[in-house]
Amino acid sequence: MEMTIVLATSSFIALAALPIFIDIHRQAYASMLQSSHSSLNTALTFFRARLQIDGAEQNQHLLYADRTITMLNGMPEASANSIRSLLDIDLPVSGESLIDEPCRESDFCIIGLQHPNSTDFVDIPNYQFVDHSGLDRVVYIWPQGYTLFDEACYFYYVNQASTDSIVKGHVTRGC
16 A cells, blocks of 8 residues: 555656656757857858958858858858858758658758748748749758657758848747
């Protein structure tokens, strides 16, 4: 009888603590995304400095930290390869991740060159693609074990080549 009471009490405590542990896990992923997004901001600042130092605003490519970055209208192209070259985080070595399957080979998954008419496009909250020329593109980066298609846990970079500007941010409500 005493053993049953101890087991029941332990089970109740474990069930009560489970939501707290799940929330900590989600908060950790959200913090990891925000940190990686900050790394992208820093990399873009250094990239712009390198661009000005080299006077390379009109170039198609820029050598940055021993990596070649493809540019579109003086900004990094929103491709997996260009953003992979800017960031020093664990991304797949090459290619792009599937948006409906969790990647397992790296800490983050990545897909680039997406636009509103592409099959792998995911809406960005509070952002409206207005360009109809087909220039503007987005790259998404999300944590291992998640899918871009089903969960809202990612950060993004949009090259708005139509307006010579960029937009970047993160979505963590699904982490």
